[in-house]
């Protein structure tokens with residue numbers, strides 16, 4: 097175990113990067129040395145009140161200076177000054193950055209948009225924390241895969257699962273994006289199973305799953321319809337009792353007005369959580385049912401934030417700072433997970 101603060105850099109400060117930076121800054125055993133930005137936009141300006149700004153291309157320094165944003169250095173400078181870089185750049189860019197991290201002899205975490213081969217392991221805190229202990233390069237799986245792992249792992253672990261069929265109704269893009277669509281169509285992924293099924297196997301290796309993914313015109317959350325055929329006999333009460341042991345699974349009730357993703361995100365805003373985020377997977381209580389050996393349920397995933405606790409836990413695993421239970425407890429406490437009741 098180490099007794100000093102882990103020095104963290106964040107490369108790519110978009111939807112995911114800025115949330116990771118904030119979450120890391122709340123931890124007692126790690127500190128944010130700086131973030132890497134590409135443009136002197138409003139996000140850079142706001143971030144500069146809290147974090148040191150590094151840039152990925154020195155020729156943009158004057159643009160940042162002209163906008164009054166102080167530049168501390170380059171991506172290369174930051175890589176030379178941290179223990180670990182959290183790469184949260186757009187899909188495919190992380191893989192290109194890996195060489196820089198390697199040359200600087202630092203560790204790195206990549207996000208779910210990268211191929212699973214970018215890391216020595218893929219990560220979900222509940223299902224395979226220990227596979228990333230002392231690793232140098234780790235990938236935190238995507239928002240959808242994290243959502244599936246969160247609710248399926250407790251069931252897989254306790255009752256065993258013969259087979260899962262999941263339909264993923266995906267938000268088209270994030271709320272801060274006004275460019276991507278669709279805005280008036282429903283777009284199925286014609287590849288069946290979608291990439292989520294093999295991705296889940298990178299964090300729950302023995303699971304047998306098929307997934308279908310469909311994109312719809314909304315920005316708030318994804319919704320998953322899950323059917324899991326269990327190996328052992330279970331009652332609804334036993335299943336719910338199992339989920340109740342895991343704080344990152346939050347049961348929500350349609351009868352209390354939480355009948356769609358709109359109200360769930362409204363409740364997150366009402367709770368005044370960080371950026372109105374919902375780190376937990378919202379699982380609709382009324383949807384949970386058992387027919388023979390098949391468990392059915394519907395859940396909602398806040399894509400902007402569910403992977404944030406996992407990034408913090410992955411850092412602890414990679415430096416062997418704490419064991420799985422202690423790390424999850426620390427992360428949950430810092431982010432207010434487990435104290436909510438919506």
Ligand code: NAD
Nearest residue numbers: 108109110111112152184185186187207208209210239399
């Ligand atoms: P984003 O587009 O919101 O943010 C990426 C940021 O990186 C932007 O600020 C962009 O300007 C910056 N950037 C672009 N090129 C760069 C470069 N060469 N160097 C440094 N910064 C650069 O993307 P995001 O949604 O945060 O996604 C980041 C990663 O997280 C992807 O792998 C994605 O698949 C994954 N992910 C996204 C979500 C989600 O719902 N948004 C959820 C889970 C995982």
